[in-house]
Amino acid sequence: AFRDRYYDIVKRTLVEKRQVIPCLAGVASAQIAPNGDVWTCCIRAESVGNLREHNYDFAATWRTAKANELRRSIKAGECYCPLANASYTNMLCHPPTLASVGLDVGKATAIAALSPSLRSKSTRLRNLPVINTADEL
Incomplete structure (x- = not known):
């Protein structure tokens, strides 16, 4: 999520030719x-x-x-650049960016936890035979 946000910032910086978050x-x-x-x-x-x-x-x-x-x-704002080192530092020091990335991660985590297809056991485990100890007696 953080890297995705960095790429969004790079694109905006290059298109708008300005600092899109404070440097x-x-x-x-x-x-x-x-x-x-x-x-x-x-x-x-x-x-x-x-x-x-x-x-x-x-x-x-x-x-x-x-x-x-x-x-x-x-x-x-007399300069702007998409440099990764500076951008990541700026993102870490920019509360709106941190909050937005946090929400994205939270949403993705919630969707993964609630999605039955993502939550179910793998196909390999589903195809294993189930052995009940009561059946063995």
């Missing part, structure tokens, strides 16, 4: 490049600072003016 890149996630550059988003790949330049202090690197500007830009 939390730079808030709920960060990327560190091999050279120590810290990015709010790997698609934008704009460094907010370098860990070496901040004595390997992530918090100091993460709280720069550049980082705040990129977070503002992302929050304002």
Whole structure:
């Protein structure tokens, strides 16, 4: 259900060319490049600072003016992408999406539990002979 919802979001994002759910890149996630550059988003790949330049202090690197500007830009919807990593993080942090997926899973579970064809024993088990202990006496 979660993957299906992701594909729905990807399709809408590409067709509508906008963030269809809020992007939390730079808030709920960060990327560190091999050279120590810290990015709010790997698609934008704009460094907010370098860990070496901040004595390997992530918090100091993460709280720069550049980082705040990129977070503002992302929050304002100035970019959009269908990147799986960012999308799954966004979905997990978006209560309406979580509720909708939860309802879908609940519906599917209820249907499976109530459907006689899905609830009955497999054909292999149905074709086995039934032996009653009373018949053996």
